[in-house]
Amino acid sequence: MAGLDSFFEKYDRLVLFDTETTGLQFSRDEIIEFAAVVVERKDGQAVVTEEYDQLIQLSPGGVI
Numbered sequence: 001m002a003g004l005d006s007f008f009e010k011y012d013r014l015v016l017f018d019t020e021t022t023g024l025q026f027s028r029d030e031i032i033e034f035a036a037v038v039v040e041r042k043d044g045q046a047v048v049t050e051e052y053d054q055l056i057q058l059s060p061g062g063v064i
Contacts, residue, residue: 004039004046013040013049022064032056032064 007014017036023029038050058064 008041008046013038015039022058022062030056030058030062032058 004014015036015038017034019031019035020033021029021031033053033055035053036051037048039046040049041047
């Protein structure tokens with residue numbers, strides 16, 4: 001994971017989040033997936049040590 005060196009100068013571990021949505025309009029669209037990974041420095045390398053991924057059910061009548 002290139003580019004994380006400056007973060008590891010300050011922190012021992014990082015938690016990176018990602019979301020997927022049905023669109024970009026907050027009043028209409030919804031989050032449909034949430035994911036996170038924990039990244040730690042081990043032997044000079046950034047290593048993913050934990051993962052989380054959750055699909056989220058749409059509201060009734062919601063479509064993609």
